Structure formats: structure tokens, C-alpha cells
Amino acid sequence: MPSPVLAVLWFDTEDFVNPETDDAPLRIARLMEKHGIRVVFKMVGEKLRALKRNGREDVIEAVSRHEVGYHSDTHSIHPVISEYVGNLGWDEGAKEFEEREREGYEEVKETFGRELSCYGHPGLCWVPQAYPVLKKWNIPVYLDETLTITPIDHRPFWYCNILNLMCLGSNVVTLDAGVTTYDMPDDWLVRFKGEFRERYEKLRREPEPGMISVYCHPTTYYTKVWWERPNFLGKNPPGMKYARVPLKSKERIERDFRDLEDFVTMAEKLPGLRFITALDALKLYADRAKERSFTIDEVGTLCERGIKGINFERVSQGVWVSPAETFSMVLQVLSTFSKTGKLPKFAKLHSPLGPKRSFKTSGGRAVLALPLFLKACEREFESLLRTNYLPHATQVGGIRLSTPDFFATACAALLALAGGVNLKKLRLRKGKFIVGNRVTLEGARKDWAYQLNPRGFEAPRQTELSRLQAWTMKPASPDLGVLRRP
Numbered sequence: 001m002p003s004p005v006l007a008v009l010w011f012d013t014e015d016f017v018n019p020e021t022d023d024a025p026l027r028i029a030r031l032m033e034k035h036g037i038r039v040v041f042k043m044v045g046e047k048l049r050a051l052k053r054n055g056r057e058d059v060i061e062a063v064s065r066h067e068v069g070y071h072s073d074t075h076s077i078h079p080v081i082s083e084y085v086g087n088l089g090w091d092e093g094a095k096e097f098e099e100r101e102r103e104g105y106e107e108v109k110e111t112f113g114r115e116l117s118c119y120g121h122p123g124l125c126w127v128p129q130a131y132p133v134l135k136k137w138n139i140p141v142y143l144d145e146t147l148t149i150t151p152i153d154h155r156p157f158w159y160c161n162i163l164n165l166m167c168l169g170s171n172v173v174t175l176d177a178g179v180t181t182y183d184m185p186d187d188w189l190v191r192f193k194g195e196f197r198e199r200y201e202k203l204r205r206e207p208e209p210g211m212i213s214v215y216c217h218p219t220t221y222y223t224k225v226w227w228e229r230p231n232f233l234g235k236n237p238p239g240m241k242y243a244r245v246p247l248k249s250k251e252r253i254e255r256d257f258r259d260l261e262d263f264v265t266m267a268e269k270l271p272g273l274r275f276i277t278a279l280d281a282l283k284l285y286a287d288r289a290k291e292r293s294f295t296i297d298e299v300g301t302l303c304e305r306g307i308k309g310i311n312f313e314r315v316s317q318g319v320w321v322s323p324a325e326t327f328s329m330v331l332q333v334l335s336t337f338s339k340t341g342k343l344p345k346f347a348k349l350h351s352p353l354g355p356k357r358s359f360k361t362s363g364g365r366a367v368l369a370l371p372l373f374l375k376a377c378e379r380e381f382e383s384l385l386r387t388n389y390l391p392h393a394t395q396v397g398g399i400r401l402s403t404p405d406f407f408a409t410a411c412a413a414l415l416a417l418a419g420g421v422n423l424k425k426l427r428l429r430k431g432k433f434i435v436g437n438r439v440t441l442e443g444a445r446k447d448w449a450y451q452l453n454p455r456g457f458e459a460p461r462q463t464e465l466s467r468l469q470a471w472t473m474k475p476a477s478p479d480l481g482v483l484r485r486p
Helices: 019-034 045-053 057-064 081-085 090-112 130-136 188-204 250-268 278-284 296-308 323-340 370-387 403-418 434-438 441-448 460-472 480-484
Strands: 005-013 040-043 067-070 141-143 157-159 162-165 172-174 210-216 273-276 313-316 319-321 367-369 393-396 399-402 425-427
Touching (some): 019 057, 019 250, 057 090, 067 090, 090 460, 130 162, 141 278, 157 460, 296 403, 319 323, 323 370, 323 460, 403 425, 434 460, 441 460
Parallel strands (some): 005 210, 172 210
Antiparallel strands (some): 157 162, 313 319, 393 399
């Protein structure tokens, strides 16, 4: 039986330089509403302020009937997000992001009078420190693209406890109209229907529902040249005097909108295709690990796998746990044993973030006294509940353990205790942080090379921090029961 196919349409509404393009989101919002399709408009704070200055309440009202996300405060104005976060540490970077983005976030939220469904960075300016701020702002979905993270089978995933509709590889395609951040064929919108259908048919043949991520910049339906090109590539324009770009002819504008509607009409007829929004995705991909407790046998199985390699794991159909969640349960079980002398029958799931910095095991011998180790587990579990972060280093007697080594050693201890072994000492285990390989410097460099960043820009600490937060990564599995509901 063919699988259902999901398609999320998102429109980055950002061009605050060319007021003639204000009509683009208005027409797109009305066109989609005409066809009964709700889409996502990711709004830039400065664009929203421009709409108000231009008296375009009609645009704001039309967009409000769809789902609204946040797309940064000033988008292209330097320093852009990747620049101002740069090589800051975890807490410092999160603080900088919150301080600089709060005004735009509040502008969008207050204008539309509701919580925002998602966030996506401008350009390829992805930074990991955004995630704790998004969580604080109750933004549950990250909708965009980055090359820093290697896709998990080109499907949505959880990272830092936020649903990421991102890194979908070949299933990402643009509805931009003949101009975008890169050169496009002049007849792209005509060819787009075939490109979309090719991806749809491929996903129909897969065993699980797949997703096509369709992004669009409404400004491209009116401009001949990408709006940022004369203004913000690597630096701000002199005196912050913006250059407007040439506009398309009225005939070309109308042709592009006809082609857009032709695509929508074609897509509506495809069997098994469902258009969804970010909040729809949040329901479809609800984290089913949150709904249950885990038996000591299940935790033991996770420990067996964790000793071989630290990675996300499937517990049962549709139920995945991240390495951080496995670690939280292992610490909980060993903490209970330390206090009571007994292993609990069940463990409650906690979802901490990864450590804030790297550390390599140092000092002491490779043999640990069990009572000291269990006390360390008690201490770290209490810290985890208080801070919601994994430790970056743990002191056990004369040795300080890195997070991967502490994890692997704790897994071995739990398995031995569950097997009835009368332990007095533990051998230090070396953890293999396999999931960290999904964050690559090669991918990050492709992000940094994006035209918004200054030439030669690099921020290697971002890669290190991104890799540490891979402790929180796991696939997002769609619930077919939710999908079948109208």
C-alpha cells in the first residue's frame, strides 16, 4: 500500500527594502486560502515594521489567517546571527541570541496575537545556541535548512527537544519564481510541478510517510534580482542606504502567479498528499517516548547498545530515545540503587540537553570504587534535574570522567547490578560518541560560506557545541493514527 506524503509550504517573508513586493505575501495568502491550504509565513521583524510603515494592514490580516513563525529580527543586516554568536560559548551565545532577537520575536508575536509556531534562521546562519531560547519562547518547531547536521534518512528529527523539519536533503525544493539566492532557470515554476511530483512518487514507495519541504521567498514573484544582492552580501551598504532592485513586468508577475496556482491545483489531485503546517507536524510527530515509563529490562537493553556506541535507539514501534534520555534513565536507576540498595522496576524519562563544553577523561587509575561511582551518579542525577543539562565532567575519586566515558561506565555498572554481580569495583569504559559524527565541520563550512556571511567567516566553536548537543538527537516518527484523522 502506498505511503502518505506530507508537504509543508513555508514562505520566508523578509524583503523590507522593496515596498512593491508587499503584495506578494498578500496574493500568496489569498491564493492558498482559496484552495483551502494553510501554509507557514515566517516573518522578519523588520519586514513587519515595514508593512506597518507602508500601511499594509491588509497584508498582515491575510497572513494572520495562516500559521506564523519567526524568521529573525533584521535578517540580513550585519552582524547576522552567525556573526554575532560567532565563537561564543553555550550560555554566552544563547544570551546574545535572546537579547538581539527578542524585539523581533515580540513584534511578530504581539502583532499576530498568538504563540509562534516555528523559527528558521536567515540564509544559512544556523547556530545551536538558538535552541534553549526557542524553548523559553515556547516555539516548538525549527523549520529551515542547515548543512551542519547530516540528515537522518532525510526525515524530521528531534534536537535539543525541538522538532526539526530540516535536513531533508533531496526532499527540499523551492517555489521561488525565477530568482533566488542562486541562479535559477527562467522557467523553474513550470518545471517545478515535475520536480515535486518526482519527489512525491519516490516517497509514496517508501515504507513510512515522508515529507517534502517547500520553501519560498514571496519577494521573488516581483523582483528580477535577489533583494539582498546589492545591499548585504558580507557587509552593510554605505550609510545604510538600501538599493532597490528592478521589478518584473506586470505580465511576468501574472504569469508566475498562474504557474503557482497551476502547481497547487496539480498537487491537490495527488492521492495521499497532505499539506501540513509546522503545528500539524508537531501533532503528527509527537514524541511517543514522553507518554510512557521504561522497564528496567528496556533500560538494560539500551545500556547494552550504549556500551557499543552512543547513539539514538528505538525501543519499540515509533518510540525513540536520544542518548541524553538514555543517560538520564541510567543515572536515575543507579541513583536509586545507591540510596536503597535495590534497582527500580521502572525509570521515568527525562530529556536533558547535552553538556555545555567538551572534556577528556583525566587523572587517576582506570578502576573505580563502586560506592564512589554510585554517589557520583546520585550527584549528577540531582544536578540534571536541577539544570536540565548533562555534565561535561564527573569526579569519581581521583579521576574526572568525560560525558561519553561516564555514560559507558554507568551502562556497564547497571548491567552488572541487574545481572546480580556483586560489584565492589568498576573498570573504566571508553564511550564511543557515534551520534556526534552527524555534525560535521565540512557541512558547517558550507553554511559559513553562504553569501550573507563575510568572506572567510568561520566559527569552529559552533561546530563543537552542535556536536555536544547531538546527545539530544533522535528520529521523529509519524503517528499513522493521527495522519488518518481528517
